[in-house]
Amino acid sequence: MEKRTIDPWKWGEYTNSAQAVEVKQPAGTLYCSGQVAMNEQGQLVDGDMRAQLIQTFQNVEQLISEAGYECKNIVRLNVFTTSTAEFFTTCVDLYQNFTAKHGIKQATTLIEVKGLFQTATVELEATVVK
Numbered sequence: 001m002e003k004r005t006i007d008p009w010k011w012g013e014y015t016n017s018a019q020a021v022e023v024k025q026p027a028g029t030l031y032c033s034g035q036v037a038m039n040e041q042g043q044l045v046d047g048d049m050r051a052q053l054i055q056t057f058q059n060v061e062q063l064i065s066e067a068g069y070e071c072k073n074i075v076r077l078n079v080f081t082t083s084t085a086e087f088f089t090t091c092v093d094l095y096q097n098f099t100a101k102h103g104i105k106q107a108t109t110l111i112e113v114k115g116l117f118q119t120a121t122v123e124l125e126a127t128v129v130k
């Protein structure tokens with residue numbers, strides 16, 4: 001697999017993502033459903049958006065790993081949240097740490113929504129290539 005990121009504007013360096021990602025000759029593509037902060041018993045974890053995002057990242061990592069892929073090959077990571085303001089003030093460091101930990105530079109869309117599953121405040125949707 002060959003991956004190339006495209007960021008034509010200088011400000012792109014500060015978004016912790018890329019404006020576009022091109023993938024050539026992938027051996028496989030994994031389209032992940034939206035992941036929320038569910039524990040192994042299928043219960044949404046208690047806590048604020050930050051606590052939920054920590055569990056959601058763990059779920060994303062487990063799903064991708066068990067599918068035989070690697071988080072470093074995430075090419076698109078969409079974030080759905082019930083409050084973009086809260087996400088930027090309480091969670092952006094977790095997001096940056098996650099992408100840095102795995103060396104990801106992905107295409108991203110951050111979307112504020114009216115509601116998510118039960119009392120979830122954040123949901124992640126990933127596309128991963130091999």
